[in-house]
């Protein structure tokens with residue numbers, strides 16, 4: 001790790017984004033904030049300078065998302081568009097794909113969603129069945145996806161499909177850029193109990209015909225390319241969760257300082273103060289692991305980053321759920337009013353425990369990969 005955890009540049013970025021977030025607050029207009037953040041260079045801070053980005057890494061991008069979340073206005077599509085799709089295209093795309101997509105992803109004028117989850121595969125992504133078959137120079141895709149965020153506002157979706165290996169006949173993962181309105185690509189909005197500007201969709205790919213250059217990178221290096229995108233996704237989900245947890249905790253602390261029902265403010269009672277202190281400690285610890293994961297990833301250590309990103313996502317998801325729960329409790333009845341806006345975070349916080357990889361799948365990963373324990377499945 002670097003001698004100081006956060007450089008002066010990082011601190012300056014953090015406070016500038018926090019100021020932007022403060023101007024928008026909890027009832028933000030996503031489009032307005034997206035374009036303002038983009039103009040200030042925050043959305044493409046991780047993308048290469050040669051293609052209009054800021055030349056930084058996931059460390060910088062996670063600071064942006066965490067601070068927007070801490071101000072109550074997280075931008076979910078940052079996890080997907082610049083972090084997963086931008087990274088995969090920057091690392092593995094052809095020169096044309098980089099020129100076509102990266103400047104727009106960096107300046108926020110274009111957005112890309114990401115679709116891997118399937119109804120019959122769920123956490124077991126080895127079972128995904130969206131297949132891509134060659135037809136002359138074209139690719140033809142068929143399959144279904146579920147819970148894919150922001151497909152309606154994205155210009156395209158990076159779809160994880162499978163192609164047949166010519167030598168072994170086995171299916172291997174491959175990534176395709178699927179434009180929003182291409183024929184045969186249909187979406188149905190899922191009615192989620194989530195109060196968020198970004199929506200989730202079930203997708204159907206019915207003989208979707210794509211040109212040869214829709215395939216990102218190398219047909220034979222699909223898995224490697226996929227993991228290059230999944231580690232930033234986990235780090236950014238950690239940032240999302242830490243930001244939300246900080247937001248909820250700050251509201252609870254403000255309230256506990258003032259609200260007096262006996263002789264002293266409720267924050268003087270340890271039954272209220274200690275769980276808030278614990279929530280703060282858990283969020284700080286999760287951030288430390290997130291910083292480690294981002295540092296390793298940006299330093300090019302994909303393997304080390306993989307373990308750290310999983311642990312960071314786990315720790316942040318748990319810290320967020322606990323912080324939100326304790327914040328709601330601290331406000332008593334007000335915790336459940338719309339006016340104070342915390343109750344809806346109970347559902348929102350759970351997302352970071354489930355997606356993009358569930359708490360149990362991370363515990364499985366650490367059990368098998370880190371501790372070398374046998375597998376049950």
Ligand SMILES: Cc1cc2nc3c(=O)[nH]c(=O)nc-3n(C[C@H](O)[C@H](O)[C@H](O)COP(=O)(O)OP(=O)(O)OC[C@H]3O[C@@H](n4cnc5c(N)ncnc54)[C@H](O)[C@@H]3O)c2cc1C
Pocket residue numbers: 080114115116117121122123124146147148149150194200351354355356357358359360361364377
């Ligand atoms: C708001 C939201 C946004 C999303 N956005 C996207 C997106 O943009 N793109 C995308 O591709 N996906 C997206 N997802 C999907 C998300 O990644 C999946 O929901 C997640 O991977 C879990 O898959 P599942 O829902 O099928 O659950 P399942 O895989 O069915 O799991 C159900 C439960 O069983 C547990 N479980 C499963 N297997 C095991 C095991 N071996 N050991 C122990 N426990 C196990 C899980 O931990 C979980 O608790 C989103 C989901 C949500 C909720």
